[in-house]
Amino acid sequence: MRKDKGMSQGVLAEQLGWSIAKISRIETAQRGIGGPDLAAVLAALRVRGKRREQLLTMAEELGRPSWWEAMAGLSAHTRACIDAEQRATRLTELSLGYVPVLLQTRGYATAVCAASGGSTGEIDERVNVRQVRQGILHKATPVELTAYLDESVLTRPVGGPAVTGGQLRHLLRCAEAPNITVRVLPTDLGVHAGLGGPFTFIEFSHGIATVLLESQECGLLLDGPDRVASFRDSVDDLDRVALGATESRALIGGYAAKFEDRSLRQPT
Structure with missing residues (x-):
């Protein structure tokens, strides 16, 4: 999506106040992204309307705790x-x-x-x-x-x-x-x-x-x-x-x- 918008990782990182490493880890699935962070990314990429709502809904579903996050004592x-x-x-x-x-x-x-x-x-x-x-x-x-x-x-x-x-x-x-x-x-x-x-x-x-x-x-x-x-x-x-x-x-x-x-x- 970022590439489709013609935006580099560096420019996106600068707009969000994040490191390029953080952007890279999210894009390569080394770390997840929660609703608030995704909303900030979508705003920076100017994604609006129905597509924005679909992506935020997906993030909310994926953001539900995984078994290892919900388990106490780890x-x-x-x-x-x-x-x-x-x-x-x-x-x-x-x-x-x-x-x-x-x-x-x-x-x-x-x-x-x-x-x-x-x-x-x-x-x-x-x-x-x-x-x-x-x-x-x-x-x-x-x-x-x-x-x-x-x-x-x-x-x-x-x-x-x-x-x-x-x-x-x-x-x-x-x-x-x-x-x-x-x-x-x-x-x-x-x-x-x-x-x-x-x-x-x-x-x-x-x-x-x-x-x-x-x-x-x-x-x-x-x-x-x-x-x-x-x-x-x-x-x-x-x-x-x-x-x-x-x-x-x-x-x-x-x-x-x-x-x-x-x-x-x-x-x-």
Whole structure:
């Protein structure tokens, strides 16, 4: 609409008193736009009458709280992370400690969340959020996910042998989906680009990307070409050194069998 009016992002930003970055994020769906902001944009673009009312009505409907906005107890960075996931077209995640949230079974997620403490109800709620987040992989136009897992993720007994074995089998089932790729970074690589720390490279439409850096209590979203460039390079490096999909499935299957055997040998 802005282009149809022959107006640049810079001119529109100046008229609204916004940054060009804000205009760009709205246009590339990296952030939403509420009714008051949309009304200001429409005024600047001189959109009036029925078309203006249609767009404001649509914004009002879209502005209704999403499930993660309406849910109590979620931190600001968790909400921002979920919002970015919902808008993404492709995710590339490097995991060094646990199986990625979007690929966790309920039993595995419960063990991970329990390690951070909290009541049974609080743990269950955190697990529920993780399970709902996984819906982006199964919607009509699903997000593409490539998960790079350090081999140590496969060897760590989370929740006991039965839970870990079940989780690894679940990983193999997930990897059968056309939009999900799981690749392993074997221990014998030694030092590799991923050892600097876990991250999620989030890609949106129009070639825009951001990077999520997340720890137990906080998270940070980095955007802008200069800030994400080194992470894009890291993704390229991981792609070069990780095992292929077929080799990765074989390795995961081998560890799954070991955990299943260990589970059967446990005294009842």
